[in-house]
Amino acid sequence: MHEQFLQQAIDLATENVKAGRGGPFGVVIVKQGSVIATGVNQVTLLLDPTAHAEILAIRAACRVLNDFQLMDCILYSSCEPCPMCLGAIYWAKLKSVYFACNRYDAMQAGFDDNFIYDDVALPLNQRHMTMQHIQLINATQPFEIWQQTVNKIRY
């Protein structure tokens, strides 16, 4: 069963490259044994660096379910999700994830997934990108107002 959905994700990835529409990545999201959404990489087509297959599939599945969470859903990806997509998978509260290639296969094909994994794990001041925590006196004001708000939708 897992193999069948993974094969579908791989086929989507292959078709996407052949059609010249984006990178070699495909995803299907399954609920109760049925595919409810798919996604392929469309970064360059949509001019959107966040338009990875997983992100687009998660957004599509949420539209189908009319929800901002995907409990009880399984994500099948042609390749191990990058840190961005992995974060999205946690926020969407998917049940489980299966993938066919890994970050090292992606690296060999010229993609930064493994570099980003390594860099994200480093302390701020050792990363390749300049990132700095600047403390402002009222920085936590948004959080304080959030915590005081009674009728909020938690996520």
Add this chain to the structure above:
Amino acid sequence: MHEQFLQQAIDLATENVKAGRGGPFGVVIVKQGSVIATGVNQVTLLLDPTAHAEILAIRAACRVLNDFQLMDCILYSSCEPCPMCLGAIYWAKLKSVYFACNRYDAMQAGFDDNFIYDDVALPLNQRHMTMQHIQLINATQPFEIWQQTVNKIRY
């Protein structure tokens, strides 16, 4: 200068909560000293778990510049980007990032940022979410076709 843009991000976050439109997070993206795009958390409003302030600001800035990369742009966030948003920042090739609160402030306000950072750093089989690498015989086919494709747009 950094403080001024960070204050703008904090103000956006505060206004977002007060308006009941989403979580306490705001972002501004600056190019050559001018704000070119902003974002606030709209996860529950848009029913989209990826609709964090950073993601929406990056997508908006890309539309403004008509590009899938944000070279020479600086991102100011009211709070340290979560792993999803940090990944997006790398893919967008932003120049630098400044933030006012950190992942521990977010945790105290009830958000999973720190949990996700910790979990993403663990080996697959130790994570709280089921994730599995299943090897299929033709798994790397999309990458092989990608590498054989001459007229592709790299990203």
